[in-house]
Amino acid sequence: LNFSAKTIVSSTGELKWDYKKGICTVNTQSAQGICGFANQTVNFKLKDVTVTSQNEYVAVNVVAMDQLPITESSKILVQVGTVYQPSQWAETATAFDNKGVPTNGFRIDNTGVMPWKAASTKVSVKILNRYIKTATLLNVAGYSVITLPFTRNGDEISIELPENAMYVVLQSDKTNGFSEL
Numbered sequence: 001l002n003f004s005a006k007t008i009v010s011s012t013g014e015l016k017w018d019y020k021k022g023i024c025t026v027n028t029q030s031a032q033g034i035c036g037f038a039n040q041t042v043n044f045k046l047k048d049v050t051v052t053s054q055n056e057y058v059a060v061n062v063v064a065m066d067q068l069p070i071t072e073s074s075k076i077l078v079q080v081g082t083v084y085q086p087s088q089w090a091e092t093a094t095a096f097d098n099k100g101v102p103t104n105g106f107r108i109d110n111t112g113v114m115p116w117k118a119a120s121t122k123v124s125v126k127i128l129n130r131y132i133k134t135a136t137l138l139n140v141a142g143y144s145v146i147t148l149p150f151t152r153n154g155d156e157i158s159i160e161l162p163e164n165a166m167y168v169v170l171q172s173d174k175t176n177g178f179s180e181l
Contacts, residue, residue, distance in 0.1 A: 026061070029069040033061035033079075048129070054122035057083050062127060065169075071128050071155075074172040080165050082119040086112025120163035130155040131172035138167040 001008050006020035017024045023036035025046065032046040038053040048070045049062045059081040064073035089112035095104050135148040135157075148168065150159040161168060 030064040030067065030073070031061065032070060033059070033063075035059040035061075048127065050126040052124045052126075055082050055119060057119075058121075058123060060123055060125065062125060072131070073129060074131055076127065076129065076132070076170040078125060078159075078161070078165075078168040078170065080121050080123055080161060080167075082121055084116050084118050086114065086116050088112045118166075121161050121165045122163070123165070124158065124160045126156055126158045127170070128156050129170070132157050132170045133173050134171050135159055136169045136171070137162060137165060138169060140166055142167065 006018065008017045008019070009015070014028045015024070015026055018036075021037065021040050023034060023038070023041065023044075025034050025044065026032060027046045029047075032049040034044045034046075034051050034053075035058075037056065038044070038051075038058045039056045042052060042054070044051040044053075051060045051062075053060065059079075061077075061079045062070060063077045063079070064070050065075040065077055066073055068074070070076060088110055089108075090110035091106040091108050093104070094107045095102060096107075097103070132150075135150050137145045137148050139145050148159060148162070150157050152158075157170070159168070159170075
């Protein structure tokens with residue numbers, strides 16, 4: 001715990017919470033990601049993954065699905081979450097009294113209805129892995145939707161995630177005992 005920097009770091013250094021900026025990171029061999037108010041930083045460089053986001057709030061996790069380090073994995077899941085709220089949600093900026101302190105906030109005018117809607121994903125990732133050959137966008141039920149393009153620069157791939165991305169599976173042509181999609 002560092003009060004002056006407003007950070008909390010795990011004993012292994014793999015988990016970090018910067019509560020001044022509102023960002024949490026996980027940085028292990030097999031799982032790397034960010035969660036929080038990304039609009040203050042935009043680029044997040046982790047051990048083997050770089051996340052670039054234009055979202056105000058986002059969670060991005062890159063996880064090896066075959067118990068190998070991300071750099072050696074033959075199957076990687078990229079999972080993205082943005083801001084969700086019910087359709088027809090409505091709020092109005094307003095000032096109010098908070099125990100004698102004038103405070104700016106929001107008044108909820110309509111709590112909305114189903115279905116919920118998600119803010120568009122505005123994320124790209126770079127992943128250090130020389131084995132990845134395909135990127136597949138999955139729907140919310142986990143079924144393949146389309147193959148996504150990506151670029152390779154040496155051992156690193158770069159992929160711009162579609163606006164509707166929640167799940168993307170990256171795969172090589174080796175299986176390490178796991179079946180293909």
